[in-house]
Amino acid sequence: MLQFILKRLGLAVLVAFTVSFISFSLLFLSGDPAAALAGEGASGEDIEALRTLYGFDRPMLVQYGDWLFSALRGDFGESYYFKLPVATLIAERLTVTMLLGLCGITFALVTAVPLGVAAAIRPNSLIDRIALFLSVAGQAMPSFWFGLILIVVFAIKLGWLPPSGAASWRHFIMPTIVLGYYAMPAIMRLTRAGMLEVLNSDYIRTARAKGAPEVQVLFKHALRNAIIPVVSLAAVQMGFMLGGSIVVESIFALHGAGYLAWESIGRNDLPTVQALILIFSMFYIVFTFLADVLNAWLDPRMRSS
Amino acid sequence: MSEPLLCVRNLNIDIPVGGGTLHAVRGIDFELQRGEVLSIVGESGSGKSLTSLxxxxxxxxxxxxxADRMDFDGIDLTRAGKRQMRALRGDRMSMIFQEPMTSLNPAYTIGDQLAEALLLHRNVSRQQARDRAVELLEKVGITAAASRLGQYPHQLSGGLRQRVMIAMALMCGPELIIADEPTTALDVTIQAQILRLLVDLVREMDMAMILITHDLGVVARVADKVAVMYAGELVETGSAGAIFNAPSHPYTRGLLRCIPLPGRTARGAPLGTIPGIVPSLVGEIGGCVFRTRCDHAVAACHGAIPHRGEADHMFRCVHPHGHREDEETPA
Structure with a gap:
């Protein structure tokens, strides 16, 4: 098991470096950063001066190395727009995003897994139909629309919840539901399909033949095996939620990292965008790594391979 | 004779299918004494596994x-509730399945799975359950038993897994063990070993066993009693000696012609086959189910089929001796 973890960890670090290099170079391919920084109507001399000032005249590899070593120390440079250290800027926003992401994935798992299990126990029953309806609705409904509906109903008409901002836990209820509901259908369907398959397997019959009570058959013997693919999916969705909750953050005016990324791209704020891309991809890598470890713990066959 | 351990009278199993009802098992009667081995023989789809399930x-x-009656040691299984059945399963009656490769849970160690069988029914400590698991693994011929407890099913071969399944079925010391084609999925070289082991254990621990198989060679070696099933019905039952020495039902005779038996099959002689296919069991079924494949079929085969013979050797056929009087019995 330890050997497996170390191997996966090594792989994760390698992927992290590759991703950081690609994201760094992609931004260079998107145009001349000095020209963009100088703005329209700037003279050639101004652009050259900026180029030297920010070090864009150095070879790209040198710039990458410089940026990477600073980044490893937590220094992502200074935002062109805010004139503040990028690290401070992001740290502030990341709390909101991480809180929202954690609440969102928790909401998704807490609703999707029991619903998927219940649907699999009684296929084609009323509960299965309801679960199917909820998942189709969740997949078909755009997040921005669902968010707006919630605001109209619960904030404006009923006045139960605040429509926007991040001042208290009540502000997070609607964004959590919108974000979580986006991830819920896939998790639910995968849980249901997994449980259906596992419940028909020979080892479930063996468990019943031993005289195991039905609850133990379902949760100890079946869910443990059915949940394995769900873990991988949830990890990817978690990464997505932390990096891609731009829509939800915009609707509910939660000034999180996703929203910052969106704004910074528009402002050509290169250091901020680079730092955010790096951080978002690190989330993916970390969650994938954690999912691998969790899966290896759940499924002994993965440890050896 | 004492009260039988298991007594089944007129067992019927119906499965709803698209076009009606599949009468998979019809009117099965048999009984089993303690310490006896009953072998249920028949081809695939004849209802052997359904009967055991x-x-x-x-x-x-x-x-x-x-069923009119389905008693296990005086307990009426037709009226037993879920809780009562659960208490019996794995404790007083246990089962060994055909597929050792998939019958163990891949997520748990074999130690956990063995211990679970005992912990479900006995108020023992985890350590006592593990000790019992080691004891039984040794009994089923697994070396270094203690070190196997931490292994997962995927680390074991098919033969070892089936030994583990046997050990698991024996954890609570059952009175009845049902083995559903326990050696079918194994290498031929392992088959004989596993079967020998199973039979020795049954004798040693004085259990009764229902051995389901389509391998008559296996039956000849181990069974006390044989029940031949065809298309959901018991066509012939009797002591192993009676079945092998005086097979009466045309289907049983056909089956016996299909296997080489020492002293019975001449060297170089072709083995027999039974032409035709099993009839559909969906909808109303009347008369003899074997008549479409039978050499001795006559008009009366469409009517009611009498039970012939005595309690220790019975068969169902319109012909008093299982074949037409005017025809020679095929050798």
Whole structure:
């Protein structure tokens, strides 16, 4: 098991470096950063001066190395727009995003897994139909629309919840539901399909033949095996939620990292965008790594391979 | 003779299918004494496995099981509730399945799975359950038993897994063990070993066993009693000696012609086959189910089929001796 973890960890670090290099170079391919920084109507001399000032005249590899070593120390440079250290800027926003992401994935798992299990126990029953309806609705409904509906109903008409901002836990209820509901259908369907398959397997019959009570058959013997693919999916969705909750953050005016990324791209704020891309991809890598470890713990066959 | 351990009278199993009802098992009677080995023989789809699952109460929800009597040591299984069946399963009656490769849970160590069988029914400590698991693993011929407890099913070969399954079935010391084609999925070289082991254990621990198989060679070696099933019906039952020495039903005789038996099959002689296919069991079924494949079929085969013979050797055929009087019995 330890050997497996170390191997996966090594792989994760390698992927992290590759991703950081690609994201760094992609931004260079998107145009001349000095020209963009100088703005329209700037003279050639101004652009050259900026180029030297920010070090864009150095070879790209040198710039990458410089940026990477600073980044490893937590220094992502200074935002062109805010004139503040990028690290401070992001740290502030990341709390909101991480809180929202954690609440969102928790909401998704807490609703999707029991619903998927219940649907699999009684296929084609009323509960299965309801679960199917909820998942189709969740997949078909755009997040921005669902968010707006919630605001109209619960904030404006009923006045139960605040429509926007991040001042208290009540502000997070609607964004959590919108974000979580986006991830819920896939998790639910995968849980249901997994449980259906596992419940028909020979080892479930063996468990019943031993005289195991039905609850133990379902949760100890079946869910443990059915949940394995769900873990991988949830990890990817978690990464997505932390990096891609731009829509939800915009609707509910939660000034999180996703929203910052969106704004910074528009402002050509290169250091901020680079730092955010790096951080978002690190989330993916970390969650994938954690999912691998969790899966290896759940499924002994993965440890050896 | 004492009260039998297991007594089944007129067992019927119906499965609802698209075009009606599949009468998978019809009117089965048999009994089993303690310490006896009953072998149920028949081809695939004849209802052997369904019969055993019905005894264990493991049929699916949609499958309908009816019986006039189904008693296990005085307990009426037709009236037993879920809780009572669960208490019996794995404790007093246990089952060994055909597929050792998939019958163990891949997520748990074999130690956990063995211990679970005992912990479900006995108020023992985890350590006592593990000790019992080691004891039984040794009994089923697994070396270094203690070190195997931490292994997962995927680390074991098919033969070892089936030994583990046997050990698991024996954890609570059952009175009845149902083995559903326990050696079918194994290498031929392992088959004989596993079967020998199973039979020795049954004798040693004085259990009764129902051995389900389509391998008559296996039956000849181990069974006390034989029940031959065809298309959901018991066509012939009797002591192993009676079945092998005086097979009466045309189907049983056909089956015996299909296997080489020492002293019975001439060297170089072709083995027999039974032409035709099993009839559909959906909808109304009347007369003899074997008549479409039988050399001795006559008009009367469409009517009611009498039970012939005595209690220790019975068969169902319109012909008093299982074949037409005017025809020579095929050798």
């Amino acid at each position: 019905a005894l264990m109460g493991l049929l699916g929800k949609r499958i309908d099981r009816r």
